[in-house]
Amino acid sequence: MAIQKDYEDIPGTFVFDADRARVGYPLNQFCISLGKQAGRDAFAADPEAYMASFGMTEEQKQAVRDRDWNAMFTVGGNVYYTAKLAANDGLSFQQLAALMTGMGHDAYREMMLNGGRPIEGNRYKSEWGEE
Amino acid sequence: MARITAGVACSHVPAIGAAVDLGKTEEEYWKPLFKGFEYSKEWIKEHKPDVIFMVYNDHCTAFDASVIPTFALGCAPEFKPADEGWGPRPVPVVKNHGVLASHIAQSLILDEFDITIMNEMEVDHGLTVPLTLMYGQPEEWPCLVIPLAVNVVLYPAPTTNRCYQLGKAIRRAVESFDEDLNVVIFGTGGMSHQLQYKRAGLINSDWDNMFMDKIVNDPVAASQIPHIEYLREAGSEGVEMVMWSVMRGALDEEVELKHRFYHVPASNTAVGHLIMENKAA
Numbered sequence: 001m002a003i004q005k006d007y008e009d010i011p012g013t014f015v016f017d018a019d020r021a022r023v024g025y026p027l028n029q030f031c032i033s034l035g036k037q038a039g040r041d042a043f044a045a046d047p048e049a050y051m052a053s054f055g056m057t058e059e060q061k062q063a064v065r066d067r068d069w070n071a072m073f074t075v076g077g078n079v080y081y082t083a084k085l086a087a088n089d090g091l092s093f094q095q096l097a098a099l100m101t102g103m104g105h106d107a108y109r110e111m112m113l114n115g116g117r118p119i120e121g122n123r124y125k126s127e128w129g130e131e
Numbered sequence: 132m133a134r135i136t137a138g139v140a141c142s143h144v145p146a147i148g149a150a151v152d153l154g155k156t157e158e159e160y161w162k163p164l165f166k167g168f169e170y171s172k173e174w175i176k177e178h179k180p181d182v183i184f185m186v187y188n189d190h191c192t193a194f195d196a197s198v199i200p201t202f203a204l205g206c207a208p209e210f211k212p213a214d215e216g217w218g219p220r221p222v223p224v225v226k227n228h229g230v231l232a233s234h235i236a237q238s239l240i241l242d243e244f245d246i247t248i249m250n251e252m253e254v255d256h257g258l259t260v261p262l263t264l265m266y267g268q269p270e271e272w273p274c275l276v277i278p279l280a281v282n283v284v285l286y287p288a289p290t291t292n293r294c295y296q297l298g299k300a301i302r303r304a305v306e307s308f309d310e311d312l313n314v315v316i317f318g319t320g321g322m323s324h325q326l327q328y329k330r331a332g333l334i335n336s337d338w339d340n341m342f343m344d345k346i347v348n349d350p351v352a353a354s355q356i357p358h359i360e361y362l363r364e365a366g367s368e369g370v371e372m373v374m375w376s377v378m379r380g381a382l383d384e385e386v387e388l389k390h391r392f393y394h395v396p397a398s399n400t401a402v403g404h405l406i407m408e409n410k411a412a
């Protein structure tokens with residue numbers, strides 16, 4: 001019997017479970033390598049060859065080429081890893097967060113200063129009009 | 132014998148470390164946060180632990196995606212601050228009490244907690260930020276530190292109850308060590324925060340305060356909190372708070388609360404902090 005994933009009905013959230021980690025492994029290993037200068041240099045010198053060296057899927061490579069931060073989650077990425085790619089691009093974590101939420105940096109920063117995103121209306125996908 | 136005399140809960144937001152390292156603690160944004168730790172700095176100066184047992188999590192720094200131990204105990208002589216992409220934090224090298232660490236490792240495994248032994252490990256902000264909050268910027272850390280890295284990045288993290296029971300086993304291990312040592316246990320991470328996807332920025336102060344009440348006054352009830360509650364109510368990264376139950380399990384069921392502090396925000400995160408002493412201590 002399959003494990004019940006009771007967290008799949010949380011809106012706007014990808015819980016990085018062992019299934020996602022298996023799929024995302026090459027992408028995440030690529031991202032984490034950018035935490036070190038040698039990785040950043042190799043990626044800058046030849047992005048395609050460097051991504052290929054990790055055995056990334058075409059979808060994973062395309063998400064990186066597009067810097068589509070949310071698409072990275074659908075192909076197994078986790079934010080602690082993808083944040084290294086963002087840092088490589090010179091983005092702060094808060095800029096990355098703003099991009100993922102699609103609300104713009106100023107609005108995101110303002111929301112955090114005002115106590116963050118409220119829990120009301122953000123517990124279930126049904127509250128977002130999602131399945 | 133060695134004794135666990137107190138427990139400290141503390142968030143480990145990386146931006147807090149950066150604020151100290153870059154001399155920003157007097158800025159309006161940061162002032163209220165550091166004010167909440169003034170008492171703590173005095174407390175730890177007086178309490179003078181010989182050893183801190185630091186329950187924290189690594190953020191894909193020492194462990195990439197290739198090996199993910201659920202519980203990894205640091206047994207190396209020392210632990211260097213890691214380069215997390217911006218160069219290593221300018222903080223002292225963390226020195227271990229290796230003999231006690233090895234004793235705890237053996238005791239835990241025979242007590243049926245199958246932990247991983249780390250004879251080489253770098254430590255990231257998860258471990259160094261709480262030290263900075265308590266000790267400021269000393270030349271050397273004033274005490275020895277035994278790191279226990281808990282996986283809370285790859286789901287599922289260990290259950291809260293498993294963490295609570297591990298805390299009890301850590302206490303048994305410490306108390307079976309002959310040397311007279313004053314040990315303080317830290318549970319780090321949290322509180323509510325979500326760092327990913329469209330719900331990023333979630334903060335739930337009501338839940339956080341309920342959790343702090345529970346962990347102080349009814350740790351057994353706290354140990355029954357299921358993963359889904361952290362994920363839904365406190366954000367996907369809020370699941371870090373299972374680590375508070377490791378700390379709490381190592382204390383008496385009834386403790387004396389010395390300090391409680393809560394602040395929103397530090398970057399994307401709600402900051403929570405507790406100091407509890409064992410009454411017998």
